Amino acid sequence: MEGVDAGYLYMETPTMHMHTLKIAVLEPAEAFDLTRLQAEMVARLAELPPLQRRALPAPFHLNHPLWVTDRAVDPQHHVFAHDVPAPGGMAGLEVLIGRVAGTPLDRTRPLWEMHVCQPYGDNRIAVITKMHHALADGVAANALLGNIVDGLGGDPRPARDRPHRDLQLEPTPTWSAQLRMALVDAIRQIGDLPSLVSLTVRAVTAVVRHRRASTVTVPRPLLDVPRTPFNGALTARRNFATATLPIGLIKEVQRAHGVTMNDVVLAVVGGALRRYLASRGELPARSLVAGVPVATDVAGAGPRLGGNRVSNIFTTLATDLDDPEERLRAISRTTGESKLIHQTLGASMLVDWVQFAPPAPLTGVMRLYSRSRAASHHPAPFNVVVSNVRGPGEPVSISGAQLRDLFSVGPILEGIGLNVTAWSYVDRMNFSFLGCPDLVQDLAPLVAELPRALEELRTTKGAA
Known part of the structure; x- marks a missing residue:
């Protein structure tokens, strides 16, 4: 693995x-x-x-x-x-x-x-x-x-x-074979370490130079992240809610402002969070920060049926800005800069380093961290996960059943108790919200703000 x-x-x-x-x-x-x-x-x-x-x-x-x-x-x-x-x-x-x-x-x-x-x-x-x-x-x-x-x-x-291929089972490796494979692979990994360290030093140096020369500031995890009600230690419970927006309206905003679809999705989520928190008197003075998963697949590599080729960038949701158009522009600038930093650092850098994660110590540390509820006592790495995945553009069926709608959501993390995943299907963008009810008891009021946030963007002066 x-x-x-x-x-x-x-x-x-x-x-x-x-x-x-x-x-x-x-x-x-x-x-x-x-x-x-x-x-x-x-x-x-x-x-x-x-x-x-x-x-x-x-x-x-x-x-x-x-x-x-x-x-x-x-x-x-x-x-x-x-x-x-x-x-x-x-x-x-x-x-x-x-x-x-x-x-x-x-x-x-x-x-x-x-x-x-x-x-x-x-x-x-x-x-x-x-x-x-x-x-x-x-x-x-x-x-x-x-x-x-x-x-x-x-x-x-x-x-x-349609004809199906038979599933090919393999014998369970013996304990000695498992041990041998683990050791051989570990030795190979150690051999890769010097070149990875050298590559990392060069990449970090390049990022430092880039940030000094840039006029756009990218939020720093932990240091620039405000506290919100959904940033705290988790319990095992989960709540879930959905909202659907027409892709045509999202594209209308995209074209009018010359930004990406992902920028509009982030601005809609940022606008909804701003409205939701402000209505409860819980809007922090500093902007919320989003962790945005980004795919690192090599272009033209063909379909991949398993595994993870994903990293993260950090961007502002500009919830400190009242004007929707200014918010969208700030998100677009910051996200673009964050992508440049990510490219400078190397798309596979995180993946390469995680290869050296020690199984037993990391598992023990994470369990102790959760059990002690430590996430409630320090700033979160970022406030919310916001993902945007392109789904089927045409209606499909599965075993003769028509697929009428499709939703998806990833996990929430200790200290980051809200995940928003946008997954498109045909002519609509389906937003799924996963939270912890012990942090946010009811997601419905937050989800209800999404259409209003999109309408704010459509009626700004930049819109066609």
Whole structure:
């Protein structure tokens, strides 16, 4: 296992769950049958490599765990059915998603679950797929989705009617083989360390020179981060809420102001947070800071079905600015500068260093950190995670069921108790909010501010 993937396992604690959620709203052509769905998932596992594997810790935790495909997947331990609680619809589904999000995955099995929720309403069902972040990031999850939609590769047949490859199981490596692989890989990593240190020194020096010459200031983690109600120690509980905005309106703002789609998404989230906090008398004088995951895949490398190629940049949400247009401009300038710094430092720098993360010490430190609730006693690294992932641009179906909507959200972290993930589908941008109800009891008032924040941007003088 690569260090960047294993790091998500080491970070996990009883209160910090490192799984991601993908929520698909489907309109099936026939009645739902749990047993058939369980069988279909097993039949498709050859096309979904990360879902076959389980994590096998290395002997004495000398190195990162191994991914092994040594056991048949029992669908009864992975595919479940639920009734959507009252009042039903999206409101009831959001409650159920919060419950699913607040339960950790079983580390002894492949790290995924599928929860089928009905009745969702209008003959639709909702499917919550829970995957550990160690399996895949947003880019890989998109590629996995592409492997199960109907019509793949020009074959018009539903996915369940196309021929499937048999899952190839491998024998579990012996303890001595595991030990040998862990040691050989550790020695190889040590050999890479001198060149990585040299590369890092040169990159950091270049970043320092760049920042001295730049007129745009990028917020510093911890040092420039104000305290908000959702920045504190987590409990195991989770709450969830959604909002949908038309992509056409987001693109309208993008074109009018000459910024990127991601800039507009950040400005909408920043505007919503400003309005929400101000209405409660909790808006800090300094701007909120967002951590923004960025993909580091090499251009033209082709679809990636697993693992993580992701780093982070830090940017302002300009919540200290009252004027929406000024806020958008400030976000665009800062985000652009943060990307330049990230490129100067090297897109793979974080990934390369995480390869050296020590499994046992890091796991112990993270558990002690969570247990002591230390995140409540110091500034957060940043205030909120804001992700933006491009989903399917055309309607798709899965096993003959029409995919009517798609939502996604990543984990929240100790001290950073709010994650906002925007995932596009066809003509709409679906925003998912994941929080901790012991920090923010009700996400609905915050989510309700998103359309107002977008409308503020549309009516500024820069808009067409």
